[in-house]
Amino acid sequence: MNKISFRRVYASGIEIVYLLERKQVKNINLRVLPDGSVRVSAGSWVDVSQIDDFIVSKAAFILKAMRRQEALAEYEEKYQKELEKARAGEENALADPEIFREILDELYPAFIPYGIKKPEIRIRTMKRCWGSCLVNKGIITLNRRLLAKPRECIEYVVMHELCHFVHPNHSKEFYSFMEQLMPDWKERRNVIRI
Numbered sequence: 001m002n003k004i005s006f007r008r009v010y011a012s013g014i015e016i017v018y019l020l021e022r023k024q025v026k027n028i029n030l031r032v033l034p035d036g037s038v039r040v041s042a043g044s045w046v047d048v049s050q051i052d053d054f055i056v057s058k059a060a061f062i063l064k065a066m067r068r069q070e071a072l073a074e075y076e077e078k079y080q081k082e083l084e085k086a087r088a089g090e091e092n093a094l095a096d097p098e099i100f101r102e103i104l105d106e107l108y109p110a111f112i113p114y115g116i117k118k119p120e121i122r123i124r125t126m127k128r129c130w131g132s133c134l135v136n137k138g139i140i141t142l143n144r145r146l147l148a149k150p151r152e153c154i155e156y157v158v159m160h161e162l163c164h165f166v167h168p169n170h171s172k173e174f175y176s177f178m179e180q181l182m183p184d185w186k187e188r189r190n191v192i193r194i
């Protein structure tokens with residue numbers, strides 16, 4: 001029989017409420033759902049104080065996961081409008097092309113430890129892609145049409161191209177590197193994917 005209860009613990013003064021479900025499971029299992037809620041399952045023989053201690057010991061992970069879920073929800077809300085516009089084929093007014101260099105300057109420092117020289121930016125109107133790069137020549141080419149897109153999307157394209165200077169392919173390593181530097185890149189890409 002499953003038993004469900006809410007529990008509340010404090011970790012460095014921060015309250016964490018979690019839903020505890022008693023199940024036939026071996027360990028204490030912890031999940032943070034997309035709505036930011038914390039779910040825990042544990043066997044009926046595990047003492048609640050032991051479960052509370054476990055949650056407190058995982059507080060840093062839980063809070064990080066909760067913040068990430070919150071950030072994603074904010075994105076979805078913020079870019080709902082952009083997505084609708086994109087579907088309707090409407091474009092925003094064009095931003096100043098200087099924004100490309102500004103974004104490059106912001107993102108580039110993360111690549112210095114990899115011994116990468118700051119690439120040059122070229123701007124072209126392209127039909128099939130948002131950006132491309134010539135790693136050996138140190139050039140990133142960006143689509144002029146990006147100037148009608150939200151800054152976060154331009155950041156995503158610049159980040160993608162910069163990551164190619166470390167991994168010049170679309171390998172697993174490339175994507176895990178991208179994920180590390182910009183954990184919400186998929187949400188950003190989705191806005192300009194349509």
Ligand SMILES: [Zn+2]
Binds near residue numbers: 164169170
């Ligand atoms: Zn690529």
